[in-house]
Each structure stands twice: as C-alpha cells, then as structure tokens.
Amino acid sequence: MRGDVTWRALALEAWRRSMRCALLRLERMELARRRDQGARLTAEFARLSDAALLDRFRSRRAPIFLPGFASAPRVTLARFPRETEKLIATARKIADEHRWPLLGFGDVQFGHQVDWLRCPVSGTGWPLAFHADLKIVRGDGSDIRVLWELNRLGHLLTLAQAWSIAQDERWSEECWRQIESWRAQNPIGYGPNWTCAMEVALRAVNLLAIFELLRRSSNMTAERLKMMLALFDEHGAHIRRNLEFSYLVTSNHYLSNIVGLLWLGVMLPELRAAREWRAFALRELRSEMDKQILDDGADDESSTGYHRFVLEMLLYTFMLCRANRIEIGERYWEKLRAMLAYVRAYLRPDGRAPLIGDTDGGRFLPFAEREADDHAYLLAVGAALFDASEFKLSNDVPPELLWTGGEEALDRFLALPTSAQLTSVAFPRAGVYIQRADDAYLLFNATSTGLHGRGSHAHNDALGIELSACGRPFLRDPGTFVYSADLHARHLFRSTAFHSTVEIDGEEQNRTCERAPFVIGDDARPRIIRWETGPDRDLVIAEHYGYHRLSSSVTHRRAVLFDKRSRFWLIEDALLGEGHHRAKFIFHFDSGLVVESLDAGLVEACDHRAGAALLVAALGSNGALTIEDRWTSRHYGERRASQAAVWSVDSALPLVVSWALVPVCAERERGTAQGLIARLRADRFSVLMSER
Structure with missing residues (x-):
C-alpha cells in the first residue's frame, strides 16, 4: 500500500497479475513450438525469394532510421578527425582484443568467446531457465545490471559506427559473429537476458541501429538477414507479451517497452506484427508522457540519472517520428522541450549533473561513451532540433548530434549563439x-x-x-x-x-x-x-x-x-x-x-x-x-x-x-x-x- 494507491487500482492490479500467471503458462507452451520458426513476414514479403529480400534491405530508402545515419560517417571523417581516431581505436580493441569499456568498471576483457550468460565483473553465471522463474536479486555478489549492460550490445553499435566510416569488413564480420553467438546462447524466453522487457527493448533498438549501418556490408548474407528478421520478430513479440505495465504505477521500464515496440514497428514494416506494435506504442507513448513527465519537465522518478535516460529515449524517438512523418502532437513536443530546459537548469557551472537519486548509467542508443553525470550532450541535440540557443553551452559538437541529426543539424547548431548566463530557478x-x-x-x-x-x-x-x-x-x-x-x-x-x-x-x-x-x-x-x-x-x-x-x-x-x-x-x-x-x-x-x-x-x-x-x-x-x-x-x-x-x-x-x-x-x-x-x-x- 506504499504511496497514493486507490482500492480500484489494487483490484485491477490483482486481476492483471492473475491474468499474467495464466499468460505465462501459455507462453511456456508457445516458446517450445516457436523455437527457430523464423520471422513472421507480411504476405507481400513472405513471397519474395531470399535474394530479392536481401536486395530490398540493401537498397531501401525508407523508413528512415535517423537523419544522421546518412551523413554522419562522411562528416565525422572529414570534420572531426580526432573523434574519428578515437572511435577507430575503440573498434580495434573490440574486434582484435575482445575488450571494451563497461559502465564505470573501465575496459573489461571478454575472452575469445563472449559468455553472454556470465557477469564479466563478478564472474557469476546465470542458468537458461524460463525467464519468469529467474530471481534477479540473488545476494551472492552478482549484479544483473552489469550483465544486462553487456547484453544491450552497445559495444557492437560502436563497432558498426567505425565500420561505416572505415569500411573495414573485419569489423562488420565481428559484429555478425557476435550477434550469431548471442542468439545461439540466448534462446527466446530463456535465461537472464529475457527476464526484463526493458532490456529486450533497449537491445532491439541497438540491433536496429547496427543493422541499419551494416545492411550494405558485404558480410550481410541472405542467411544473416533471415536471422536478423527472426531476432527482431522475437524481440518484439517478447516485449508485447511481457509488458512491464501495472495499474499501481508505471516507470521508465514500461516507457522503454513501448518505445522499443515503436522503433520495431516503424523500422520493420515487413513484419506482420509491425503495424499493431506501432499503433499501440504511439498511443501508450502519449499516455505515459502525461503520467511520467511532470509539468515543469522533470521525469517523475526523483532521479536526474533516470531523467537523462528517459530524455535520451524520448528525444531520439521524436526524431525518428519526425523523420518518418509520424505525428505525435505539439503538446508532447513542448513536454520534450521542458525536459531539456530542466537539464539546462540543473547542470552545475562545471557542466556536470548533480546525481540526485539513483544513477545506473543507462543509455538509449549509446553513440559515445558517457559517464553517469555527463548530461550536457543532450542539450546540443535539443538545440539543433528546436533551433534553440538557450540549450547551446558551447561550440563543442558531441557525436550524438552528428549521428542523430546529421550535417544539417550540425550546421544549424553551429549557427546558434551560445546561451546567456543562468539565474536562480525553481521546479516546484x-x-x-x-x-x-x-x-x-x-x-x-x-x-x-x-x-x-x-x-x-x-x-x-x-x-x-x-x-x-x-x-x-x-x-x-x-x-x-x-x-x-x-x-x-x-x-x-x-x-x-x-x-x-x-x-x-x-x-x-x-x-x-x-x-x-x-x-x-x-x-x-x-x-x-x-x-x-x-x-x-x-x-x-x-x-x-x-x-x-x-x-x-x-x-x-x-x-x-x-x-x-x-x-x-x-x-x-x-x-x-x-x-x-x-x-x-x-x-x-x-x-x-x-x-x-x-x-x-x-x-x-x-x-x-x-x-x-x-x-x-x-x-x-x-x-x-x-x-x-x-x-x-x-x-x-x-x-x-x-x-x-x-x-x-x-x-x-x-x-x-x-x-x-x-x-x-x-x-x-x-x-x-x-x-x-x-x-x-x-x-x-x-x-x-x-x-x-
């Protein structure tokens, strides 16, 4: 009975949980039937040969992932050589040494074959049990948050970015091999990497970005395309079955679920379920913004760390919708702008964020490595998106601006004056x-x-x-x-x-x-x-x-x-x-x-x-x-x-x-x-x- 809970909400929640138990029993039976079934394509695309389907994905111009994906590789290489050099160096470590940074633990060595079920810091492993049977907090020194960070596959986005700039096919091949390894070790619905629908959604969006960058690589074969489509279909279906909704409260977890479904629905119209995912997610996105984003722009979890995470998620999602001419509503754009204004206000004079409440370093599409108190890069993206000088702190261009908005956003940002000095402010x-x-x-x-x-x-x-x-x-x-x-x-x-x-x-x-x-x-x-x-x-x-x-x-x-x-x-x-x-x-x-x-x-x-x-x-x-x-x-x-x-x-x-x-x-x-x-x-x- 913690918090402001009504008896009606309690009754609805009791009903939801009883239905959830029944649905989990059905899911166990369905997973046994669905294993290795392949993607459920619409009739139009199911008729295509493997070669024709591959050709479609190599050449398609719509839907648009993010505007920056078309020009970022060229612009980064030409105008930001130092940042490019750093990205390439990280990619080499990932591909050649299987070593990359993980949260605040620094560079972690993952060995010749990545074990996707073992925490790389504590060394504790997790069984391939049905996802709902696994206990997350075990009290044995393990930390599921660290394992989940590895399995979000953000490091493969780094590798795919580097490939798009340098076109070194060894890097694209490393991406494909790690994805194949991941799928072999993580059958849908079993193991720790399916226990939380938020993690499934964040991984799905990272995979979409990796796929968008690598779909023209010579190492993407018809078999790998079929694997990716099946993987996307599995991720979307799993999120839809295991939504982290509650009549008592919804949080960044449920918001992540619906955002993941929206990205899958927009970017993969070839899937049979895509239209329903998109329609459901758009409706719920508006509803959750009304519930979770306060009138003065703050995320309602009393945490600046989770405010950054939710803002990043919504900022890039709104950009996806605008690029694909999907209407969200002016009121929600204003809420997004208020979220940026809140960040601008709470940043200290040194440009870093106070870490009120929990901060687990969570990211949505991690285009660059960031510490948990680094929030200023989102203001640069917001400044270009809204053509708003109040969000421009300096002329420094973060990689996120290039990868999301592209060359046009870069020029728009550089033309803006920097913001004036801030005054005292209240967020009641x-x-x-x-x-x-x-x-x-x-x-x-x-x-x-x-x-x-x-x-x-x-x-x-x-x-x-x-x-x-x-x-x-x-x-x-x-x-x-x-x-x-x-x-x-x-x-x-x-x-x-x-x-x-x-x-x-x-x-x-x-x-x-x-x-x-x-x-x-x-x-x-x-x-x-x-x-x-x-x-x-x-x-x-x-x-x-x-x-x-x-x-x-x-x-x-x-x-x-x-x-x-x-x-x-x-x-x-x-x-x-x-x-x-x-x-x-x-x-x-x-x-x-x-x-x-x-x-x-x-x-x-x-x-x-x-x-x-x-x-x-x-x-x-x-x-x-x-x-x-x-x-x-x-x-x-x-x-x-x-x-x-x-x-x-x-x-x-x-x-x-x-x-x-x-x-x-x-x-x-x-x-x-x-x-x-x-x-x-x-x-x-x-x-x-x-x-x-």
Missing part, C-alpha cells in the same frame, strides 16, 4: 530549487519518493543540498555505486547519512530495508513553505515529515538563504517537536578534497590544486564535530573515497541551529571569509525567525 513539481550567481551554485532538494509515492529510485535526501563554487563541486550527492552486487553498499549510498541533510535518532527519512534494494517508503513528503529569488538574495524554506513516525515525532524544517552580493549561504535547521533526540547535521563533501576541522565549529574542505576551498561554520554551539569517511560515485560500479563533516547534538526539542557556507576561490579571500563568519556569529541572525 520536481521539488528542485536552484540558487545561482556567476559560478556559485546550490541545489536544494525537496524531491519526493517519486511516482506518487511508489518510486524505487529515490534516495533519503530530503532537504539535502549540493553546492558548487570556484569552478568545482564541494558538497555533492554520493551517487549510486551498485545495485545488487553489494546490498550493504547500496543501502549506504541511498541512506540519510550519505547526504547533506539531518539524521535523527539513527533513523532513515524514508523507511528502507537492506534486503529490498528497490523499495523505499514514502514518509518524508517534503513541502515547500517559501521560495523567493531576487538580484541580491535567494531564499528557500521547506520541511519534511519523515521523522513523524518516531515515538515523539519530529519535523525537520530547513531554510537556505543565499547572499549573492557577499557570496555566502546561511543554512538554518529547526527540529520541531517534543522529547529528547540525537541529531546529526551532515555535510557530504566531494572526493578529492582535503577536509579538516580548524576548530570545533569550523571545517575547511580544500582543493589544493585549484587553490579553492569551502568553509562550513557552525554559528553557535552546534554539538560535537567529527570528520567521517564516506564514498562518492560518479558512474555505476565506480566509487572514490570522500568525507563528511558531522555535527552531533543530543538535545530536547525544539532546537534551532545554523551554519554559514562560504566559498574561498583564492588565498587572498580567506581573511575576508573568516571576518564574514565572525560577523555572522556575532549577529545571531535567524532566517526562520525573521520570516515569521
């Missing part, structure tokens, strides 16, 4: 409030659990902050690290203790369980009390109710005042309630900083290489200070040591404590910063009291 539906002035940036997080309280990718970060100044982040969200490979680490990275907020009595803001890595309660429900922004200052005040379930309930109210003239932040935390409680006030620093306690009430986090620092000063007697070890992850599977400053207070409530956060961009500013802190301590100014 998302629960994100951003304070800015020049290179000073603070993100205030009042996000909910997401998906009407039934989200699975939120963290315990209510009223948390990210802070950046002097060209680098100082306070930052820890990221995600891993999912099921290390359940304890998963629990820590989404815990209250790993975020720059307040922990009370050792409890989580929202209830979580280490053994349930994708379940989070809906206790906090943050509420904004006040938001104002002006030329001299910004102010946000909010509270959450995650600690109301304690024996004597506590409300955490936080105010963040940004003084733009003097370049400092004043934070005030009020713990409202009764009884005696132990509170921890946490400031989670970025990795690469030297964090020192200068005295019991002052902490310095210093980047000695850049000569910049952040001073965090308690403006009163705020308890005992400790510097504690933490971790920060910027990409799935990768983590770096970091630290947090923690003030611990045992006190009766109500309690009000305050802090000054002062960036120091050069050594000569240190005296001014310390003088400012001294004045603030003497003034005993109270943000919350002054606002009453």
